[in-house]
Amino acid sequence: xxxxxxxLMENESGALSRVAGLFSARGYNIESLTxxxxxxxxxxxxxxxxxxxxxxxxxxxxxxxxxxxxxxxIDLADSDHIERELMMVKIKxxxxxxDEIKRMTDIFRGKIIDVAxxxxxxxxxxxxxxxxxxIAAVDPDAIIEVVRSGPTGISxxxxxxxx
Amino acid sequence: MELSGAQILVQxxxxxxxxxIFGYPGGAVLHLYDALFQQEELKHILxxxxxxxxxxxxxxxxATGKPGVVLVTSGPGATNAITGIATAYMDSIPMVxxxxxxxxxxxxxxxxxxxxxxxxxxxxxKHNYLVKDVTKLAETIKKAFYVATTGRPGPVVVxxxxxxxxxxxKVPYKYPKKVSIRSYNPIVTGHKxxxxxxxxxxxxAQKPIIYSGGGVxxxxxxxxxxxxxxxxxxxxxxTLMGLGAYPGTDKQFIGMLGMHGTYEANxxxxxxxxxxxxxxxxxxxxTGKLDLFCPFAKIIHIDVDPASISKTVRVDxxxxxxxxxxxxxxxxxxxxxxxxxxxxxxxxxxxxxxxxRAVKCLEFDRESRLIKxxxxxxxxxxxxxxxxxxxxxVGQHQMWAAQYYPFDKPRRWxxxxxxxxxxxxxxxxxxxxxxxxxxxxxxxxxxASIQMCIQELSTALQxxxxxxxxxxxxxxxxxxxxxxxxxxESRYSHSYMDTIPEFVKLAEAxxxxxxxxxxxxxxxxxxxxxxxxxxxxxxxxxxxxxxxNVYPMIEAGKGHHDMKLRxxxxxxxxxxxx
Numbered sequence: 001x002x003x004x005x006x007x008l009m010e011n012e013s014g015a016l017s018r019v020a021g022l023f024s025a026r027g028y029n030i031e032s033l034t035x036x037x038x039x040x041x042x043x044x045x046x047x048x049x050x051x052x053x054x055x056x057x058x059x060x061x062x063x064x065x066x067x068x069x070x071x072x073x074i075d076l077a078d079s080d081h082i083e084r085e086l087m088m089v090k091i092k093x094x095x096x097x098x099d100e101i102k103r104m105t106d107i108f109r110g111k112i113i114d115v116a117x118x119x120x121x122x123x124x125x126x127x128x129x130x131x132x133x134x135i136a137a138v139d140p141d142a143i144i145e146v147v148r149s150g151p152t153g154i155s156x157x158x159x160x161x162x163x
Numbered sequence: 164m165e166l167s168g169a170q171i172l173v174q175x176x177x178x179x180x181x182x183x184i185f186g187y188p189g190g191a192v193l194h195l196y197d198a199l200f201q202q203e204e205l206k207h208i209l210x211x212x213x214x215x216x217x218x219x220x221x222x223x224x225x226a227t228g229k230p231g232v233v234l235v236t237s238g239p240g241a242t243n244a245i246t247g248i249a250t251a252y253m254d255s256i257p258m259v260x261x262x263x264x265x266x267x268x269x270x271x272x273x274x275x276x277x278x279x280x281x282x283x284x285x286x287x288x289k290h291n292y293l294v295k296d297v298t299k300l301a302e303t304i305k306k307a308f309y310v311a312t313t314g315r316p317g318p319v320v321v322x323x324x325x326x327x328x329x330x331x332x333k334v335p336y337k338y339p340k341k342v343s344i345r346s347y348n349p350i351v352t353g354h355k356x357x358x359x360x361x362x363x364x365x366x367x368a369q370k371p372i373i374y375s376g377g378g379v380x381x382x383x384x385x386x387x388x389x390x391x392x393x394x395x396x397x398x399x400x401x402t403l404m405g406l407g408a409y410p411g412t413d414k415q416f417i418g419m420l421g422m423h424g425t426y427e428a429n430x431x432x433x434x435x436x437x438x439x440x441x442x443x444x445x446x447x448x449x450t451g452k453l454d455l456f457c458p459f460a461k462i463i464h465i466d467v468d469p470a471s472i473s474k475t476v477r478v479d480x481x482x483x484x485x486x487x488x489x490x491x492x493x494x495x496x497x498x499x500x501x502x503x504x505x506x507x508x509x510x511x512x513x514x515x516x517x518x519x520r521a522v523k524c525l526e527f528d529r530e531s532r533l534i535k536x537x538x539x540x541x542x543x544x545x546x547x548x549x550x551x552x553x554x555x556x557v558g559q560h561q562m563w564a565a566q567y568y569p570f571d572k573p574r575r576w577x578x579x580x581x582x583x584x585x586x587x588x589x590x591x592x593x594x595x596x597x598x599x600x601x602x603x604x605x606x607x608x609x610x611a612s613i614q615m616c617i618q619e620l621s622t623a624l625q626x627x628x629x630x631x632x633x634x635x636x637x638x639x640x641x642x643x644x645x646x647x648x649x650x651x652e653s654r655y656s657h658s659y660m661d662t663i664p665e666f667v668k669l670a671e672a673x674x675x676x677x678x679x680x681x682x683x684x685x686x687x688x689x690x691x692x693x694x695x696x697x698x699x700x701x702x703x704x705x706x707x708x709x710x711x712n713v714y715p716m717i718e719a720g721k722g723h724h725d726m727k728l729r730x731x732x733x734x735x736x737x738x739x740x741x
Contacts, residue, residue: 010346013293014281014293017285018285021285025286055473055477058473059470062469062470063470065469065470066470068289068290068310068344068346068347070346071345
């Protein structure tokens with residue numbers, strides 16, 4: 001099953017490689033990983049998407065907790081949460097395609113954030129499946145470049161990951 | 164007080180109570196060595212190879228319970244230390260390794276003797292630090308010792324760039340009394356509800372067994388384990404790492420379990436209905452094939468490391484906490500309980516165990532004209548009155564030492580269990596002897612293992628650490644040969660050495676005493692002679708039966724109840740190897 005593990009960790013050099021190293025050393029897979037400092041500059045927050053059965057996920061969270069740089073973590077998949085991913089797509093646009101791309105972007109509630117003579121850049125956020133759906137809806141030959149942040153998430157209500 | 168980085172390091176170690184530091188100098192640590200030269204409190208032990216430094220510090224740590232401290236230079240000094248760091252990591256031994264690093268401005272430029280020590284040690288340390296600011300040095304050292312010695316212990320590396328230790332940069336020094344790390348809070352006491360549940364289950368058992376491990380020794384809980392076992396009157400088995408936590412000569416002790424454990428211990432595990440694992444980690448050499456492991460048992464597991472629980476074997480009642488306080492709580496509950504175990508209830512179980520014991524799985528050919536390695540260990544036990552510190556290398560001799568030298572006290576049996584590092588025994592023995600100069604210290608080894616760190620014989624002379632080397636010389640890498648005999652139709656691929664040094668001459672060349680024997684009747688007198696030479700290191704080269712195998716054995720893919728026994732095969736004296 002797919003799990004989204006959110007990790008608060010010391011914002012120190014090497015912390016990221018400890019997490020990545022743990023996954024490769026123990027043979028766990030990482031589907032995606034995003035990391036950035038938080039409002040407290042001494043802390044970073046990482047969101048990591050992985051897959052595995054309950055036993056593996058239990059080991060992953062225990063092993064992560066064992067890392068000295070890891071302050072706290074939660075498995076977002078354990079409760080109600082909101083998940084978002086940011087995507088930017090550079091699309092080839094001929095004269096006749098421009099309206100079509102604009103319409104599609106509106107339907108998916110994206111924005112066109114760059115207009116060049118032959119290209120558009122579309123920005124879109126949402127759950128990963130929505131972004132997948134947009135890509136599927138655009139002519140594959142028109143797509144020049146896709147950049148995705150990987151999902152990040154936050155739990156609903158009072159539950160959450162904070163100190 | 165204003166000190167340079169080098170002085171801060173030395174003073175921090177002194178303030179931390181460090182007695183010995185095991186090391187080897189080099190370019191990146193010259194400032195540090197200069198600071199060491201100018202003081203007398205901290206004693207430096209100059210080894211002959213950095214691997215020896217880590218194993219000696221490790222042996223010191225295992226024997227004393229105090230962290231071992233190592234100092235190596237950057238680059239090759241640092242990489243040579245890796246095997247020893249990984250050895251300590253696998254057995255959860257507290258150790259602080261200081262490595263020199265090239266100066267901060269040149270890090271990353273492939274400078275002379277530069278290696279990414281933080282990166283290279285990451286998978287085999289509990290934690291590591293790169294010191295980038297001299298004002299943080301003392302605090303970092305304190306943190307390193309704190310992390311290394313608390314919770315589940317382990318090695319911590321502190322990598323110090325050369326410019327941090329420069330003599331002309333002086334900063335105020337104060338060694339912190341305490342440090343706290345917000346992201347590191349090891350659990351000490353166990354959950355009360357879980358402990359209660361565990362005691363209830365234990366007291367309802369018909370066929371219980373106590374399975375204790377190295378965590379009991381690391382957690383200084385030998386006394387509690389012994390009391391716990393005695394009030395319950397349950398059988399107790401131990402892992403290789405846990406030997407000595409409970410007296411090995413006591414009748415409730417049914418021997419080591421696992422691949423080369425006793426028949427009675429493995430059968431009792433297999434048939435048991437309740438197992439309590441105490442500071443043990445269900446290692447693959449203990450469990451055998453996981454699907455066949457203890458099919459009838461409910462399992463209680465006490466461990467300080469939550470990640471050890473249900474890692475390989477699902478347990479029914481996990482208790483996260485230090486072994487000592489958890490056992491204390493359990494003892495109290497058992498004493499209060501009115502459901503104390505009855506002798507009557509346990510009688511059939513003990514009778515069954517006695518039947519398994521009667522198989523005498525450790526019996527061997529005592530009439531042989533060749534020296535049997537088992538006989539050597541038995542004699543070693545007698546000559547040292549069971550009271551020596553025994554270090555070992557890795558292989559057949561290690562298993563024989565574990566099987567035939569019953570340890571009655573914790574911290575007496577010093578071996579590399581997890582990583583299985585050949586070359587560990589000799590430097591480890593030096594570390595032990597430094598800690599306990601008046602104790603008998605012997606290194607049980609083989610002619611292959613001993614050659615991996617033999618250069619440390621020179622260290623033993625320099626620091627006057629008279630140890631006894633019991634070299635079980637069978638002219639084979641015995642354990643490799645044994646597996647090749649069992650699993651590869653006796654194709655002994657590279658498991659022998661055509662040229663073996665004359666160890667007597669070698670010992671003499673290093674300034675020690677060498678004795679070679681090849682007859683069974685010589686064993687006892689040679690051992691007595693060796694141990695009588697209190698102030699000399701003696702190398703006993705003992706030519707043993709080269710066909711001897713370690714029995715009993717659980718072969719790969721089999722369960723505890725499916726052991727290969729010697730009785731079924733006869734003894735191997737007359738057997739010719741192909």
